[in-house]
Amino acid sequence: MSPFEVWSLVAAFVGIVVNIVVFAALAWQIRLLARQVNLAQEAVELDHERRRKQATQQAVDLFLSRQAELRRRGIPFDHDMEGVAEILTRAAAGDQGANQLISEYTNLWEMLANSVRYDVLHLDVVDQNFGRRAIVVAELYRPWADMIRSAAENPDLMTDLDWLVDKIRARRGIQKRLDETDRAVAARPQ
Numbered sequence: 001m002s003p004f005e006v007w008s009l010v011a012a013f014v015g016i017v018v019n020i021v022v023f024a025a026l027a028w029q030i031r032l033l034a035r036q037v038n039l040a041q042e043a044v045e046l047d048h049e050r051r052r053k054q055a056t057q058q059a060v061d062l063f064l065s066r067q068a069e070l071r072r073r074g075i076p077f078d079h080d081m082e083g084v085a086e087i088l089t090r091a092a093a094g095d096q097g098a099n100q101l102i103s104e105y106t107n108l109w110e111m112l113a114n115s116v117r118y119d120v121l122h123l124d125v126v127d128q129n130f131g132r133r134a135i136v137v138a139e140l141y142r143p144w145a146d147m148i149r150s151a152a153e154n155p156d157l158m159t160d161l162d163w164l165v166d167k168i169r170a171r172r173g174i175q176k177r178l179d180e181t182d183r184a185v186a187a188r189p190q
Contacts, residue, residue, distance in 0.1 A: 049122075052121075052122045053122045053124070053125050055120075055121070055122075056121040056122040056125040056126060057125060059112075059115065059121055060125065060126070060129050060130075063108065063112055063130075066108055067105075067108060070101065070104060070105050070108070073101060074087070074097075074098075074101050075087070075101050075102070075104075075105045078133055078136050078137055078140065079136070081140075084140050084141075087101065087102060088102070088140075088141070088143060088144050091144055091147075092143075092144075092147060102141065102144050103148075105141075106137075106141055106144070106145065106157075106158060106161070109134065109137050109138075109158075109161050110158055110160050110161050112126065112130070112134075112164075113134070113160035113161040113163060113164035113165075114160040116164055116167075117160050117163055117164065123167060123171075126164070127167075127168050127171060127172075131168045131171075131172065134161065134164055134165055134168060135165050135168060135169065135174070137161070138158070138161050138162060138165045141158075142158075145157050145158045
């Protein structure tokens with residue numbers, strides 16, 4: 001073998017080694033880039049989740065303000081069984097003021113549930129702030145909703161609140177709707 005052939009083989013071998021090293025370095029850089037992209041995506045998702053929770057908390061504040069206004073106008077507290085029974089009785093007797101208040105109150109809850117259903121508000125935050133109360137409100141005002149559903153032939157009334165309550169029950173492991181005895185227990189203040 002001539003010196004030219006030896007040097008040619010050495011140069012080829014060095015070229016192959018250099019190419020392997022460059023390829024390995026490039027593969028390592030691509031792996032690092034993929035990891036950075038994944039970390040950036042996770043950070044964006046975490047930030048989005050945090051912002052959604054923050055927006056939900058702001059919506060909760062607005063909800064509570066609107067609820068306080070309805071309380072001043074005559075909607076009883078959710079744990080006031082006698083007050084709720086009284087306003088429901090008035091509404092069933094045809095009192096338009098009572099019907100209007102109940103309608104506004106249940107619409108407020110329906111709006112909250114709708115926002116959770118369509119992923120505008122965060123279910124965790126709503127469940128933590130209103131989970132128990134949502135179940136109680138859905139149960140206490142169900143007779144009124146059933147009356148309006150049948151009278152107005154509106155089967156979609158309070159369906160989003162029912163959906164939210166079903167989600168909350170599933171999260172909390174509650175299997176059944178409340179019966180009359182359970183309603184009295186559930187309506188007690190926490």
